[in-house]
Amino acid sequence: MNALNQSGSKPEMGPSGDAKPATFTGNRALMLEEALIFEIGTTDTTGVDLPEVGRVASRLGGLERNRTIGLPGLSEPETVRHYTRLSRQNYAIDLGFFPLGSCTMKHNPRLNEKVARMAGFADVHPLQPVETVQGALAVINELAVWLIELTGMHGVAMTPKAGAHGELCGILAIKAALEARGDPRSVILVPESAHGTNPASAAFAGFSVENIPATSEGRVDLDALKARLGPDVAGVMITNPNTCGLFERDMKAISDAVHAAGGYVYCDGANFNAIVGRVRPGDLGIDAMHINLHKTFSTPHGGGGPGSGPVVLSKALSPFGPLPFTERHADGRYSLVEEETVGERHPRSFGRMTAFHGQMGMFTRALSYILSHGADGLRQVAEDAVLNANYILHGLKDTLDAPFAHSGPCMHEALFSDDGLADGFTTLDIAKGLIDEGYHPMTVYFPLVVHGAMLIEPTETESKATLDQFIGAMRSVVQRAKAGDPSLKSAPHYAPRRRLDETQAARKPVLVWQEPDVAVAAE
Amino acid sequence: MNALNQSGSKPEMGPSGDAKPATFTGNRALMLEEALIFEIGTTDTTGVDLPEVGRVASRLGGLERNRTIGLPGLSEPETVRHYTRLSRQNYAIDLGFFPLGSCTMKHNPRLNEKVARMAGFADVHPLQPVETVQGALAVINELAVWLIELTGMHGVAMTPKAGAHGELCGILAIKAALEARGDPRSVILVPESAHGTNPASAAFAGFSVENIPATSEGRVDLDALKARLGPDVAGVMITNPNTCGLFERDMKAISDAVHAAGGYVYCDGANFNAIVGRVRPGDLGIDAMHINLHKTFSTPHGGGGPGSGPVVLSKALSPFGPLPFTERHADGRYSLVEEETVGERHPRSFGRMTAFHGQMGMFTRALSYILSHGADGLRQVAEDAVLNANYILHGLKDTLDAPFAHSGPCMHEALFSDDGLADGFTTLDIAKGLIDEGYHPMTVYFPLVVHGAMLIEPTETESKATLDQFIGAMRSVVQRAKAGDPSLKSAPHYAPRRRLDETQAARKPVLVWQEPDVAVAAE
Amino acid sequence: MRYLPLTNTDRQAMLAEIGVKSVDDLFIDVPVEARLGGPISSLPNHASEMAVERHFFDLARKNMAASHHPFFLGCGAYKHHVPASVDHIIQRGEFLTAYTPYQPEIAQGTLQMLFEFQTQVARLFGCDVANASMYDGSTACWEAIGMARRITKRHKAILSSGLHPHYVSVARTMAKYTGDNLDTALPTLSSTTDSARLLDAIDGETSCVVVQYPDILGRMEDLSAIAAKAHEHGALLIAVVTEPVALGAIKAPGEMGADIVVGEGQSLGVGLQFGGPYVGLFACKEKFVRQMPGRLCGETVDAEGKRGFVLTLSTREQHIRREKATSNICTNSGLCALAFSIHMTLLGEKGLRGLAQVNHALAVQAADRLAQIPGVELVNDSFFNEFTLRLPKEARPVVRALADKQVLGGVSLGRLYPNAPELENGLVVAVTETASAEDIETFATALQEILS
């Protein structure tokens, strides 16, 4: 309120270089330490006030919980501060460049957040009579139509809760289709470069997983694939664009070969962002593909979810898709096809994948994003995403080894290896050096087919200035890694924590907080 | 998405101590530098899409703006990032302890923010027919009733936009009352310890300002005041609790003396937080008092406003209060008394202070806060605020000089002087040392009556643990100041900026950004 | 386009730098036949923020929002008042726009929160450990059955008839393909559960018994006997909690011997959201931790010896173990876990117990009031905040008629069990702190009118 820094004061100190003193609190100005709620809260504190209700005789059937639960409470001021301080220890898209390959860390528009919070969507129960949720069903339906049109497919299953759940959905549809024709095939072919969820999803459904070899170009080896096809092969799971950032040129030929051999083609659509509006997977013969709404369609990643993984399906697989789904009637009304109403309408559905109708909160956001861009804007998204990635590839390929630079332009992401670093220096050191530079590192050590892989996905929501600065910073860090700068080995220096001991964490897992031993506490 | 930190990795580096390398970007991990919008945006970029409308022939009367304006635009992703990065260079209540004396930096409840954003309040035009804004008028009226009841006064002027505007309101009411009785008094008495707005407000209305002396206790010298009263004295402006953190014990006697001498008593109510629910200023003979809703009633400070400064008025001054105001009718409907409708209802009003009806957005927030606490909770607010301040006074008075510690318990804030620091060490050094410790410093060099004043106002929304840690940190910093630790002179070390050169800023003011000279840029 | 920072000048400069003429040159690997020549013409072009917002506003108006009406639906999703600060915090860009904390040095915010969340869930459920979240209660339930199979190496899972029918459906879908055997049954409209059936069915082939608590009709009973019998036969007891607020009033499943406790966390912090995203809770005994699905956050130290947190035991997970992983889950429900954790922190034990008490008291009042309506019968002996009524006629049309009267009055069992005429008169009613006395009265009056 007043004469704080006396006007006209001039700093008396010399320029920097002076030793930085340790602080009493452990804080470093705006870099604030924060204890656990268990250390600052008590079971007697609360940040809520409750309405008064009359007392009643309990009808809990004698199951009263008498023992202390051990849940600490905080007042609202303490709560807001606790989480605000914690949040400040995180990196995020809102803070800066987050080129985590395969994750499509694009900007999350704030309109989406607003729309998702409208009471008519956020405050509606999944089991309300359908007459009272026509607007919500309309959103699901409208989004479904967009996804079908954008992919050129026949149908879409909206309920899967994330990409991996979508994979499972596609795999189950394949399994159901095979069973329906009495053809119990047991093998799913997956490239080595595939994301871990692919083999995991296939295995979950009881398939055995075999690798598809790659060419030196980083693409599926069509001939090798063809050679492996046969009556035991249920299908393939191909990521396109693939995890090396390349478009699978032979996708149509792969599909044709798989179909000819009686199998189905699953496409991992995690990287759909690179081609949305420029290529329709349906034109490439694909039978099922999940779309991560939290990647291509900008719903926020939320520190690890929630996501949403609708699966578009070919005509062949659509009849097997899961319940429930929405239906639009000629009179403009919507209904929900679930166990209650399915009757003969969708008798071959493989069943239900989740309790309710999917990630409504992500549908509103994704549709808001889609309507904002429109057909023209989405095409521009793909183009800018690919342009940005190629710009990075171009800007770094003389400094870092780019094993597939000869394979044609990259799509949404640029892949490098750790070839050429000084002895003892690794991809991890580069990642940690980038942290100090104010970036979130790229994806590292994935895909597995490249040594010390660095997978950089800029997305279309980054400016040229951001890319230029990143290229400069990356060149500087790589130079240090080539020169064997020991300060890089101990990076990060400026983050809330230095490198963390993951061996200790895994050897003696401490997964929940426990009151310190009285004896220990008394030391 | 994957195997980033390879599971089981153990940091290879030695423990800390190693030199921290400079970075290419100038960033330090999560401490991010950010350029000006003028440096990153262009006049050709925009973060909005506009609706299409038909072309029309311009009716701008030939006033078309043809020259470049020079307003850079950013896309939404860049905008969100720009401001997010900037925000991270700020300290705030949400981050930690912010004991800025006289400013009542209490927690700002999030319910208030939600309520203020309801379309029925946020999206209503001030000139809508009153029939269409009955709920908004009800809010103003309900808040007015609370303020009147809490202060024990007769009326309230809701329109003043902040504390200083409220002071002006009170002073104008006094002036109008004097004029109404044909008594043109010209002097307002103000204690030296008063906030700068008090003399400024009095002067604005054409009064001359004279100091009231203080006792060695830090309170108004009643005898001296009485001696100065006379026919030229229009009134006094007393802050109670005062800016030394003390309750003016003689307030009632002061009021009586001023009234006996024909003057009016203005009370600066900025510190009402200390006494809300425990004392009603109306019982102390006060004629006018502003209430900073952004202090006592928790509306956010917003980096410098907006505030809101309703003024409660005695029976003597109420007839002179400003337009417009709300009226509640017997049938429960509300009307707005403004120029249009005032007629004979409020003929002696001194007039209008602002275009519309005051800070509606603050009224909703303040009322939400008030209803949440209720009469019992507000009383507890005052008690906890005073308890917290005394706890700090007690915890520091053996380390720092507390010039008024002998004057009785403090109210909402504890005052210290810089007595006893090492040669060349000042209050400013302590403030900057606290920054490194993760605190916002207290108010410094105010009030002017204490050398190197440090005014610490914890508020009631701080926990005991926070106070304990602060006391520890403060003791540590003061110890360094007493010991003459040179690293304290150059604090802060960890903030986004080191001490800033205010002399240069004032000598050659650069108040707007200018394209760098081509010549300079080419250097 | 407001979300795209590149200007045409930028694009030209970048293409030149890369050395290609047009952006089409970057798509040369796409076979010509599959290239789209321009924006898909069946779809509209971009729209202003205002236009999009209005479109949603118009659609949102077509739904009956729970808060604007007397509201009594439950059955796996509950309306609770979520403090405003929860939504404020989860919108902090640092939480909202971060991803899985792969780089722990700059993800301590998310990691510490997960560690706190895990501890809260474990304590609430009475278990040793909990994971960092699953998609929702139904998938968590299925994953628990799979986990029991891996632990016991057996395939027979006995599902209580009180398990949410959608959860049963999900399990049934998966079981078809994993070779699990599910022993299921329909509930009956009576105050007693089918624990006798469960006890009977447990044998040496049994991998697990799955019991919902409180169950789909709101009934609950002590699980200790089932736990004992299961353990005797080397099987696991899996408890499913769809209303975590209940555990502020009633014993935790872990206290009664459950080996794995899963649940739906939506009640706290998350909101109704027409069914998703929600948050799956997953806790178990420490000895089973290496068979758990999903992410786990653990405590460790950094190179300076400071406490810090990391994702750990990832050798269970798909990104390391691929086809041998304990689950295929990757993205989970992080932000909902945060919301849950914040809400739980605001409550604390005192608030949670108080909240549970308010819920129970209102539910008792409502049950007694509704049971006074001629022809209406309360099925439950015991319940927490949800109970079942037997109406004198089919409940589905009654629910629609209530909606016409602007009352959202519960879930009909006909909706959940379409082919079970013996259940069709059942109406499940949930009553939380958001129901006022007037709401209850409005509901009762409307129901009485419809039934008479």
Added chain:
Amino acid sequence: MRYLPLTNTDRQAMLAEIGVKSVDDLFIDVPVEARLGGPISSLPNHASEMAVERHFFDLARKNMAASHHPFFLGCGAYKHHVPASVDHIIQRGEFLTAYTPYQPEIAQGTLQMLFEFQTQVARLFGCDVANASMYDGSTACWEAIGMARRITKRHKAILSSGLHPHYVSVARTMAKYTGDNLDTALPTLSSTTDSARLLDAIDGETSCVVVQYPDILGRMEDLSAIAAKAHEHGALLIAVVTEPVALGAIKAPGEMGADIVVGEGQSLGVGLQFGGPYVGLFACKEKFVRQMPGRLCGETVDAEGKRGFVLTLSTREQHIRREKATSNICTNSGLCALAFSIHMTLLGEKGLRGLAQVNHALAVQAADRLAQIPGVELVNDSFFNEFTLRLPKEARPVVRALADKQVLGGVSLGRLYPNAPELENGLVVAVTETASAEDIETFATALQEILS
């Protein structure tokens, strides 16, 4: 109480530490007669968050929200679409819960934003410098008149009849006490302003001429002649802009010679809010900077030579200069300035010009449509997004009748000028980008119905 962290245990421990028995001992300096014995009994006690929220929800429902109806009000407050990201950013705790940047080392966020804001405002207004905000347009206008007095040491201010009557009211209130002489007049319902009167009145006693641009009836004209005449006589031209979006289409007052330009910034970022908080914009020629009211942010360097920002020239301000300050303002409108600045950054010059074009085009369409209604006459020759209609009868009851038809159809001049029968048929209509073609048609149809 959810906002109070101290527990009773804490309180006891702290009292003991301080050495007093009860909290009453801390209030001993309050005279016994003035002590309240307990909570004020005429007021209710504390309430749950849910109860408070519902109370406001019920009150909010009693207001007609602008976005939910065809809406055409202006006269100093305009409805524009505010991008969602604006509200997101201003809710960041670091902006929302900070205060005036007294400690610049940990307030660079606010300071840099203010520096950007000042530059944006100066450029928009065509001035050299701008300050860090005032309360609103009306108080900024008054402060400008006071500043002109200080600069010219004269007391006669000539106010255009097109100045917002509330701004005139505010000036009149203040002038009563400062000895300023205001030369004012009522507007007439004609297409020409009173610039002839202004030019006539300027003389050697004149401190300033104050002209609103566009004016209260939406009219506008070149200010150069007035500026020239004022300068000739050593007086200043103050221009007042209540609709900053206009300056995306029409010349800036600074370009036409205005010495001080003030305005209301509410149009960008802030929203209607029933009249406040708004944000006063204040810009002027560089040579007058030391007479400016309010805070100023300036560029400097830190001890390491890095660029940084501080509050500067504070010797003008109350906290340093006390009774000699240029103004008594302390808390200003920081967060609204931030909202304004973010919105302006999102627009950029391209967006601002585009937005202005959309506003103008829709206003032209609406004016033409409304003027077709029998008996309705368009007063303005020129206008930006607001114009005045002369109705065949008194406008005030018409506005109320429109509201009954769910149309918020402008501001009647009778509301603004209660005692001027010659103006009572005037209706001021504002049309922004938020008005759809259907809205305009609905308005026209309703107006026609009411008038016929």
